[in-house]
Amino acid sequence: MAMPANLSPDYHKADQDYRAAKTPEEKLECLQHMLAVIPKHKGTDKLQGDLKRRIAQLKDRLESQQRKKGPSFRVKREGAGQIMLVGPPNGGKSSLLNALTRAQPDIADYPCTTREPMPGMLDYEGVPIQLVDLPPVWREHCESFVFDNIRSSDGVLLVLDVNGQDPVSEFEETVSLLAEKHIPLVPARLEAGDPPAVDDGLETLVALNKGDLDPEGEMTGLIREMLHSPLPLRVVSARDGIGLEPLKTDLFRLLHVIRVYSKQPGKPPDRHSPFTVPVGATALDFAREVHQDFAAAFKSARVWGSARFDGQVVQRDHLLQDGDVVELSVQ
Ligand SMILES: Nc1nc2c(ncn2[C@@H]2O[C@H](COP(=O)(O)OP(=O)(O)OP(=O)(O)O)[C@@H](O)[C@H]2O)c(=O)[nH]1
Numbered sequence: 001m002a003m004p005a006n007l008s009p010d011y012h013k014a015d016q017d018y019r020a021a022k023t024p025e026e027k028l029e030c031l032q033h034m035l036a037v038i039p040k041h042k043g044t045d046k047l048q049g050d051l052k053r054r055i056a057q058l059k060d061r062l063e064s065q066q067r068k069k070g071p072s073f074r075v076k077r078e079g080a081g082q083i084m085l086v087g088p089p090n091g092g093k094s095s096l097l098n099a100l101t102r103a104q105p106d107i108a109d110y111p112c113t114t115r116e117p118m119p120g121m122l123d124y125e126g127v128p129i130q131l132v133d134l135p136p137v138w139r140e141h142c143e144s145f146v147f148d149n150i151r152s153s154d155g156v157l158l159v160l161d162v163n164g165q166d167p168v169s170e171f172e173e174t175v176s177l178l179a180e181k182h183i184p185l186v187p188a189r190l191e192a193g194d195p196p197a198v199d200d201g202l203e204t205l206v207a208l209n210k211g212d213l214d215p216e217g218e219m220t221g222l223i224r225e226m227l228h229s230p231l232p233l234r235v236v237s238a239r240d241g242i243g244l245e246p247l248k249t250d251l252f253r254l255l256h257v258i259r260v261y262s263k264q265p266g267k268p269p270d271r272h273s274p275f276t277v278p279v280g281a282t283a284l285d286f287a288r289e290v291h292q293d294f295a296a297a298f299k300s301a302r303v304w305g306s307a308r309f310d311g312q313v314v315q316r317d318h319l320l321q322d323g324d325v326v327e328l329s330v331q
């Protein structure tokens with residue numbers, strides 16, 4: 001196609017990017033960018049029309065691909081919260097899903113083993129936490145559904161290979177790819193009872209996996225020094241189970257929920273399946289979680305745990321704490 005001579009450097013740059021783009025998603029982004037920066041005058045009318053047509057065609061193609069893949073590419077949130085396993089290829093995301101849940105994803109020693117998201121349920125002392133294994137985030141290829149899943153989750157477990165080629169660059173690349181997709185990461189707040197982070201961003205915890213390959217902790221020490229990141233970091237091994245129990249606690253705390261056990265009058269509490277409510281929830285919030293009717297009919301509650309004494313009668317605005325046992329009294 002003959003190009004009008006009076007195109008801007010911006011446009012030429014966008015055109016170059018388009019030629020270098022590998023995936024249809026990237027090509028679409030580039031075409032949209034070209035259309036945005038093309039000088040708008042009579043001499044470029046034909047080219048503008050051409051760009052619009054190519055954008056429309058590519059969108060159609062992508063949409064029909066997406067339809068074929070179906071809704072499974074977006075994982076529906078289940079349980080007390082949803083945490084994404086994110087990172088460069090081969091770090092051990094699928095292995096961690098396998099070690100922490102009953103899910104059985106494909107695991108192999110080559111990049112991009114995982115092609116589709118796969119959820120699994122982690123049981124933390126009766127609280128179901130949904131972990132989602134994703135295809136790797138890397139510059140060479142990453143489909144948009146990966147970012148869509150991350151964006152709508154409650155938090156991120158960023159998985160790196162402690163023994164990999166260059167875990168520090170891999171970390172930086174992952175963070176910057178996410179930033180390009182407008183997904184900023186913020187440090188996970190992991191003290192018991194911490195409310196959610198106030199800054200905009202996804203709370204993130206870094207797992208340095210394959211800790212079994214660094215028994216002296218030399219690599220771990222180097223990585224810690226070089227990362228220059230405020231994100232909390234934990235050493236784990238999906239293979240040998242190192243650090244997995246404390247990791248479960250971290251993942252639970254990242255969700256900023258508390259466990260509350262309900263109790264019927266004259267009976268022991270049900271210790272197996274706690275309700276979960278957000279940190280800062282009141283007795284009334286708990287009643288609402290049990291049943292909307294209970295909230296409407298709320299009279300008072302008896303609380304074991306955060307109350308001044310066991311079985312104290314409290315009002316609707318009583319602040320609950322993790323592990324409380326509550327007996328509701330309704331009108
Ligand atoms: N020694 C050791 N090897 C591990 C550990 N976790 C995973 N591996 C190995 O690392 C390789 C990659 O593991 P995967 O779980 O497939 O990694 P992934 O991050 O899901 O990879 P992609 O799906 O390609 O992004 C496999 O050969 C695993 O057996 C670990 O804790 N220790």
Ligand SMILES: [Mg+2]
Nearest residue numbers: 093094113114
């Ligand atoms: Mg995988």
